[in-house]
Amino acid sequence: MSDTTLPSAADRPWSARYAAGQPRHLDPAYPDALSMFRSAVSRNPDGDALRYFDGRLTWAELDALSDALAVGLLDVGLTAGDRVALYLQNVPQFVIGLVGTWKAGGIAVPVNPMNRARELDLLLRDSGATVLLCLESLYTGVAREVLPGTEVRTVLTTSEREYQTRDDPRAFPGGRPAGVAGTTDLRELLGTHRGSVPPPVSLAPGDTAFLTYTSGTTGPPKGAMNTHGNVVFTSGVYATWCGLGPDDVVLGVAPLFHITGLIAHVTLAQYLAAPLVLFHRFEPALAVDVIREHRPTFTVGAITVFIALSNAPNADRAAFASLRTICSGGAPIPPSAVTAFHDVSGQWIHNVYGLTETTSPSHCTPIGVRGPVDPASGALSVGVPVPDTVVRILDDDGREVPTGEVGEICTSGPQVVPGYWNKPEESAAALRSDPAHPGELHTGDVGYTDAEGWFYLVDRKKDQINAGGYKVWPREVEDVLHEHEAVREAAVVGVPDDYRGETVKAFVSLRPGSAVTPEELIAFARERMAAYKYPRQVEILDEVPKTATGKVLRRELRDRS
Structure with a gap:
């Protein structure tokens, strides 16, 4: 929000925030993420679903393209529950691939486009993906040498230059790679099956929508099984908590392979039937120009994104004027960084907190309120638990600690995953069997609460x-x-x-x-x-x-x- 008189937490106690409309409970609007997408198509068929530089795809066009992909996937033998790896930057093909995978009954596996051979090999082997959709440059530069040892039997390649006509050198350095022998061109496959519709698919809230791999900052990545129910719930949390609707425009600054980009960008836009603005990959000055052109109203990104934006040479208040709500998560936020961004942009950043295993947010700072800074530690609050979410601070023996005392953040609610892919021991260690709090996630993050119920993140236990x-x-x-x-x-x-x-x-x-x-x-x-x-x-x-x-x-x- 750009209101320079944004009230501090002390001006509005927690009870007043509830009275002002913050929900305690959130009923899932759809049984699964594909139903959520289909609702967007029916509500706004001719509206923009994706904006990519000067390119546009309407919801009806996105529906037709994902139909064609689903038919193509079924044609090469994909069966219910099979995995499709998406090794892409923030391009329209990522969304086409995600929805097409669901329509074919499959599970999407988003892959970090920065991954090199060893990392890609680990994820493909662990997930057992049988189809890989990737950029041509990533295939020729990385994937080609990895695939012979994996279960991948179909490779679809595509270019970041599709679905737009303007080649900005900041987004597209170098020329288009040549030589993709042994792969199927995505555009040709979509053309072959254009107009075809896949058979109906039945998806349940407990079915896995995608495997989102943890960052591996403290150990080997693990595939969190984010379910369709998880996805619908957290998409609704962002929409409801942030007061968003179909007239909003979502800016995709977070990488789509990450849980923040998946939920706060891709599936949130589907929940709202609102446009999602993509621009290949983050470059600060380019991002500022994209904001000027497309006038987004909402975004979520790591604080490093907003630090970079505030230091961009073309950044000024006019550039950010369209943004009404900005949230940041994924990494601790220094209070000074929030102030510095406001000084440049006129916008306040609202802190959120969540993990891959909580399918994005478990805590949010109420919109329209500045989160408090703990006077003793100088830490900025990560907010309060979102609807239907119980968060406890526990000591090493599993006992709740008093207010103000540091312990492990443990979360239970509709957003918590059921476990990690093919890792029962790791799943049991993270999701403890507490009869009073079934499916409670032990996050490995350390924090505390204050007397008003605000939560503060201290650090990772291992750090x-x-x-x-x-x-x-x-x-x-x-x-x-x-x-x-x-x-x-x-x-x-x-x-x-x-x-x-x-x-x-x-x-x-x-x-x-x-x-x-x-x-x-x-x-x-x-x-x-x-x-x-x-x-x-x-x-x-x-x-x-x-x-x-x-x-x-x-x-x-x-x-x-």
């Missing part, structure tokens, strides 16, 4: 630093470093130390045109933190290594220390 017996949470140190005017991004890890066993090291990147020395940053933090917390080492990088969704790769930082 805690033990410095000479003192416990240090990286998030707190990062938030302090973000307060320095020269710091663009900060990431903190524990590194071996002969005296303390482990000590605090910070990695930072700087704002364009800024300069600061490691010694100056150490002194800055020392003035603001307890002696055991401030970083003893600081290393300045061009970029802090992150996943495609903005999560810091702490393992990579530890390995280089």
Whole structure:
């Protein structure tokens, strides 16, 4: 929201927020995600479903294209429950592939387009995908060498240049790759089956809609089985909580392979029967131009996206004027970053929190309210539980901790997945058998609540630093470093130390045109933190290594220390 008088949490206690219309419960509007899509087609057949640079696809056109794909998938032998891997950037073919897979009775497997051979091989083998839909460039550059050892028997290739005519060099560097022998061109397959309609398919709320692989920041990726019921519920959460409708326009800044992009972009647009704006992959200045052109009203992205947008050379308040609601999740948010983005854009960022295993949001900051900042830790609240969701803070023995005390965030509700694909032991470890809280997810995230019911994320349990017996949470140190005017991004890890066993090291990147020395940053933090917390080492990088969704790769930082 762009209202500069946006009230703080203290101005509107939690009871008043409920009275103002925040729902306690949310009835699923559709039995499955495909029914949700079909409803969008029937409600708005001639309206834009997808906008891709200067290209448009209406809901009726998207319906026909996904019908043709479903028929083509059935023609090559896809059966109910088979997996279709989508190895694509943020392009229309991703949505065509997702819906076409559902129409054929299959399960979609979104794959990070940044994955290289080893990572792609792991996901294809683990999922048992029999069909791969990928960009030509990703096939020739990565997939071709991987496929012989997998169960993939059909490869469909496509180009990021389809469905638009304008080749912006920022989005499409280089030429179109040549040589895709041994694959089927997606456009040709769709043309072959154009006008055909697949037989009816029966999908239940408990059926898996897609396997969404965890980022692997703390271990090998696992395929979360996000069900159709999970998808419908969380799509409805965004629509209801954020007050969205068919007149809104969704901006796709999050990668579609990730749970945020899947829910807050693709299936939310289907829930609303509203347009989804895509632009291949994120580049800040390009994104600002796309916002100016298409005038989106809503988006969700990692805080790194909004930091990058606020530093884009063409960013100003006029560019962001159409946006009414902005949410951010996927990575901790420094309060200073929210203020900095507002200074440039005039827009407030509303914090949300969720995981792959919660099919996106389990917590949201009520729209129209600034989330509180805990005065003791400086942490920005991740919001409050969304409808029908129970969240407890538990100690290591599974007991609930008092208000204000730190423990593991444990979540149960309609958005929680039933488990991980072919991993019963990992599923049992994450989803404990508590008769009073069946299917409760132990997130591995550490946090606490305040007296008003606001939740605060501290860090991952595995990221805690033990410095000479003192416990240090990286998030707190990062938030302090973000307060320095020269710091663009900060990431903190524990590194071996002969005296303390482990000590605090910070990695930072700087704002364009800024300069600061490691010694100056150490002194800055020392003035603001307890002696055991401030970083003893600081290393300045061009970029802090992150996943495609903005999560810091702490393992990579530890390995280089």
